Amino acid sequence: MKQDDCYQLGEVIKTHGLKGEVSISLEVDFPDEYQNLESVFLDNQGKLVPFFIDTLQINQGRALVKFDDIDSLDDAKNIVKSKLFLPLSSLPKLEKDQYYFHDLIDCEVFEKKSKLGVIKEVIDLNGNQLLAIDANGKEILIPLKDEILTTVDVSAKRVNVSLPDGLLDIYND
Template sequence: MRQDDCYQLGEVIKTHGLNGEVSVLLDVDFPDEYQNLESVFLEQSGKLVPFFIETIQINGNKALIRFEDIESLNDAKNLVKSKIFLPLSSLPELEEGQYYFHELVGCEVFEEKQLIGIAKNVIDLNGNQLLSVEANGKEVLIPLLDEILLQADIKNQKLMVKLPEGLLDMYLEDDSDPQDDSDPQKE
């Protein structure tokens, strides 16, 4: 399984107890939908390795997981900071007009007919999702709100946005300030 064929479910954040359990931070909208997982892929030395789940308890966006053949604190320590993945094929089909955040990456972002840039990433800041767009060699962060992201044509890799006034200028204005003639050292 290649990482390109998967989406990140979360990350092992710490060990739990002495019997090999780990605490996982889930990076998904509906964590409870993963209560019946049987297996996942963990990134180990840059490769995805399948791990089978003995038990899983989900509480909010965290899960307590016990994997098969991980039976001690030392075994569990080797999993800390491992990213957890599931195949893209396991995602449920969405209704027309809906999309997964990972599908936005790589799309061209337009305002009216003007190309702004290419979507590079979706960033979650305390529940506020931002679309990171590379525009003229700079990063522009666009809030992922219905009134801003008007249309997502995933098939054609195009996003239509209506940006708040001044947002783009704030990111793209020239960094070089004109010389300030009010330098006190010149007097």
């Protein structure tokens, strides 16, 4: 399995207890939909390695997971900061005007007819999503809100925005 064929589910953020459990930050819209996962892929130095799940408890965008064959604190420490992936084929189909956050990566962002830059990342800060835009080498952060993203055309890789007054002023030197 290649990373290009997957989407990021989350990241192992810390160990939990002494028996190999880990805490995972889930970077998905509806974390509870993943309650019955049997396995995930973990990024191990650029290669995706399957890990099978022994137990999984989801609570408010975080998961407490015990993986098969991760049976000690030392084993768990080895996977902290690892990113978790699932195949794109496992994503549910969306309605016509819906999109996944990973679909926004590399989209060009325009305000009116002026190009602001290209989306490089979607950042989740405590439930608040931000678009990280590369504007000729300068990073601009824009809230990912329906009232700001006026149109999203994933197939054309184009996002039109209507920014609040003064938002870009904080990025001007």
